[in-house]
Amino acid sequence: MSATPDLLYSDVEDDLRATVRDVLTDRCPASAVLARCESDEPYDLGLWRTLAAGSGLAGLLVPEKLGGAGASAREAAVVLEELGGAVAPVPFLGSAVLATTALLGCDPQDKRVARLLEDLASGASVGTLAVPLTYGPGVSFPQTVRADADGVLTGTVTSVADAAVADVLLIPATGPEGPGLYALASDTPGVRVAPAVPLDLTRPIADVTLDGARAHRLAGSGPAALEGALLAGAGLLASEQVGVAQWCLDETVRYLGERRQFGRVVGSFQALKHRLADVWLEVVSARAAARAAADALATGSPDAPVAVAVAQAYCSTAAVHAAEECVQLHAGIGMTWEHPAHLHLKRAKSSELALGTPGHHRTRLATLVDLPAAG
Amino acid sequence: MTTKTTATTGRGGLDAEEVRRRVRAFLAEHDPATTDRAAFLRARFDAGLAWVHFPEGLGGLGAPRALQSVVDAELTAAGAPDNDPRRIGIGLGMAAPTILRFGTEEQKARFLRPLWTGEEVWCQLFSEPGAGSDLAGLRTRAVRDGDAWTVDGQKVWTSNAHNARWAILIARTDPDVPKHRGITYFVCDMTAPGVEVRPLRQITGEAEFNEVFLTDVRIPDAHRLGDEGDGWRVAQTTLMNERVAIGGGAVPREGGMIGVAATTWRERPELRTPGLHDRLLRLWVDSEVARLTAERVRQQLAVGAPGPEGSGLKLAFARLNQAVSGLEVELLGEEGLRYHGWEMTRPETVDFFGHDAGYRYLRAKGNSIEGGTSEILRNIVAERVLGLPSEPRIDKDVAWKDLPR
Numbered sequence A: 001m002s003a004t005p006d007l008l009y010s011d012v013e014d015d016l017r018a019t020v021r022d023v024l025t026d027r028c029p030a031s032a033v034l035a036r037c038e039s040d041e042p043y044d045l046g047l048w049r050t051l052a053a054g055s056g057l058a059g060l061l062v063p064e065k066l067g068g069a070g071a072s073a074r075e076a077a078v079v080l081e082e083l084g085g086a087v088a089p090v091p092f093l094g095s096a097v098l099a100t101t102a103l104l105g106c107d108p109q110d111k112r113v114a115r116l117l118e119d120l121a122s123g124a125s126v127g128t129l130a131v132p133l134t135y136g137p138g139v140s141f142p143q144t145v146r147a148d149a150d151g152v153l154t155g156t157v158t159s160v161a162d163a164a165v166a167d168v169l170l171i172p173a174t175g176p177e178g179p180g181l182y183a184l185a186s187d188t189p190g191v192r193v194a195p196a197v198p199l200d201l202t203r204p205i206a207d208v209t210l211d212g213a214r215a216h217r218l219a220g221s222g223p224a225a226l227e228g229a230l231l232a233g234a235g236l237l238a239s240e241q242v243g244v245a246q247w248c249l250d251e252t253v254r255y256l257g258e259r260r261q262f263g264r265v266v267g268s269f270q271a272l273k274h275r276l277a278d279v280w281l282e283v284v285s286a287r288a289a290a291r292a293a294a295d296a297l298a299t300g301s302p303d304a305p306v307a308v309a310v311a312q313a314y315c316s317t318a319a320v321h322a323a324e325e326c327v328q329l330h331a332g333i334g335m336t337w338e339h340p341a342h343l344h345l346k347r348a349k350s351s352e353l354a355l356g357t358p359g360h361h362r363t364r365l366a367t368l369v370d371l372p373a374a375g
Numbered sequence B: 001m002t003t004k005t006t007a008t009t010g011r012g013g014l015d016a017e018e019v020r021r022r023v024r025a026f027l028a029e030h031d032p033a034t035t036d037r038a039a040f041l042r043a044r045f046d047a048g049l050a051w052v053h054f055p056e057g058l059g060g061l062g063a064p065r066a067l068q069s070v071v072d073a074e075l076t077a078a079g080a081p082d083n084d085p086r087r088i089g090i091g092l093g094m095a096a097p098t099i100l101r102f103g104t105e106e107q108k109a110r111f112l113r114p115l116w117t118g119e120e121v122w123c124q125l126f127s128e129p130g131a132g133s134d135l136a137g138l139r140t141r142a143v144r145d146g147d148a149w150t151v152d153g154q155k156v157w158t159s160n161a162h163n164a165r166w167a168i169l170i171a172r173t174d175p176d177v178p179k180h181r182g183i184t185y186f187v188c189d190m191t192a193p194g195v196e197v198r199p200l201r202q203i204t205g206e207a208e209f210n211e212v213f214l215t216d217v218r219i220p221d222a223h224r225l226g227d228e229g230d231g232w233r234v235a236q237t238t239l240m241n242e243r244v245a246i247g248g249g250a251v252p253r254e255g256g257m258i259g260v261a262a263t264t265w266r267e268r269p270e271l272r273t274p275g276l277h278d279r280l281l282r283l284w285v286d287s288e289v290a291r292l293t294a295e296r297v298r299q300q301l302a303v304g305a306p307g308p309e310g311s312g313l314k315l316a317f318a319r320l321n322q323a324v325s326g327l328e329v330e331l332l333g334e335e336g337l338r339y340h341g342w343e344m345t346r347p348e349t350v351d352f353f354g355h356d357a358g359y360r361y362l363r364a365k366g367n368s369i370e371g372g373t374s375e376i377l378r379n380i381v382a383e384r385v386l387g388l389p390s391e392p393r394i395d396k397d398v399a400w401k402d403l404p405r
């Protein structure tokens, strides 16, 4: 195991959080998210432009010489906490995390890779990594897309997050040179992006069909670039889950402190206080786990795979529990469409599957920390 | 872009470098190989290297708490003896911070040095047969008699009373006011006439705790800690420290009970089953996360910003110790049916790792009771951290003597 991770927030990180929170408070109230999620534009691309270009979030993980902020996973994690709390319908995870880290895992000296990174960093284009959202670190390279020697792709990738708004798709495919990442614009002939009806209305998914679509194999790409992106994505998703869980806890505490039944505030009933104390403990624990994962990714620690698996196994469950308690303790109003609790429940539940289930991450730990299965 | 938040510079420009220099200078004068243990520890205290965040003259340097790890690392590397902190946990973790905060100059000078060196062991005379969770309901009486107090009553579950030289004690000095207001805090001499310690055998077979009878025990007023009637407030300092008391140094991965279970799992493939595997992995994750949560609290304390996370640590610790030790007994199969022996011993410390799985399982039951039950800790989290209202109470504004019994 490596050095003790820094589990706190730096002043710079606190400032970043305040900036993001200001924008979200202003532009992304629950009522707006709710109104948008059934409209023709489930993503708020106006908000994304403000965050991406205005606040520089799209290029957080991109080095300064490629037009990014040269920040680390620690800062991206703080942004995700805030985006999670607001269930903001913006393609940060797909574009600024998954696509960006996949490209950083290729050869960034290569002109095409560098240009793609520059465009993502400036917010000029939105990208995503075309793998099913359920894929987590440690899975074998996807086999659903074939490439020929000219980079012409055939196959399908289902349930891709943020694909519906992506200008650029990074597609893991196997060609004559073996497995690699192929980039293409989403309006290339032969590409079809079909949005699915998502359980999580604030993070839409789409099926991508490639029927002789011409792409470019990225220099230096291979299974390691994909694995690196899935590891970063999984580790950072834990921070988004912390944001979701914290919102659920805060809202429930607030509501139970006001709601009266039996002549008292229901938050004074011990049965409920104890349940909220348990949720609170899970949220503070999840925060420590998510910080550890972000720090391990930021410092390139050899312990990152373990830290990420621990954070995912823990934070997924904690967020689902917090969201389920949020609905139950709000009772009737929590069951309505009008109340935003369901947006968080849907985000929490689908994030539990995203980038590997808790069970997947525990199975990975069995190998990583040498606790082999029976038999 | 990332800036580290760990404070490393304190008053008078004391940074890690300066502290390291002082430790080395100290070691140059007191060779651990040739110096007697007690003499070494006393000298270490006098050099301000006992607990660096304490004031100068009281074993510290007035430095940030974070620098203690620098001292400990240097001394460990030099093969220096330590003060066996597990033996004197109540003194270090509870009595010392309370004395530091509320004690007179004389009290601090008298008590802190032998407390830290371990020459004087402390115990805690708080709980009573009728006052456990509802500690403020206690009935042990202290009556003023000139420049001393006469104390009568019974305390219970007193860990280590049989080894202790001193006790922190709370007693009722005014029964005519509501319960929280009529309590005073004392330091009690465990060798004084009228103090009788009787072992209480525990579910482990051993007697780690005791019942303590106090009959006409005289305590000089100079051993009162804080003002008369202010004992509840003083006791809060003790209890806070008891719950937040986290080990001085960081715990490594698998440092706790999970490490024992994991080692057994690795070394004994014949014991493995799929069901136990899943439970082990869940508990491994939970243990690692609890370790990180404690580490985060430690980092917050080191920069002087204790977060509310502290109140929850003990909840997680108790739950995990119980679940992991339960799993371990199951994992061992037939061996789990056996126990090392039920003879009544009188241990000096809680030794989780020097015993078998059955002992761990049984002793861990106390983790959710001692120092505030898990139910009480959940109340504390809900009310003080989350700000939820308390249950309706009937005992707040009534004189203690008029409370229903």
Ligand SMILES: Cc1cc2nc3c(=O)[nH]c(=O)nc-3n(C[C@H](O)[C@H](O)[C@H](O)COP(=O)(O)OP(=O)(O)OC[C@H]3O[C@@H](n4cnc5c(N)ncnc54)[C@H](O)[C@@H]3O)c2cc1C
Binding pocket: B123, B124, B125, B126, B127, B129, B131, B132, B133, B134, B156, B157, B158, B159, B160, B209, B366, B369, B370, B371, B372, B373, B374, B375, B376, B379
């Ligand atoms: C191993 C061990 C060592 C100890 N060492 C010491 C020591 O050195 N010095 C010392 O002073 N004490 C010591 N104690 C005592 C310990 O602090 C008390 O046992 C504890 O505070 C609980 O009090 P009680 O046993 O009277 O239980 P009670 O208070 O009678 O509780 C009974 C049950 O009711 C629950 N309960 C009580 N009030 C509430 C409430 N308001 N809401 C919900 N549930 C409630 C409790 O959680 C518990 O489950 C020790 C205990 C143990 C087990």
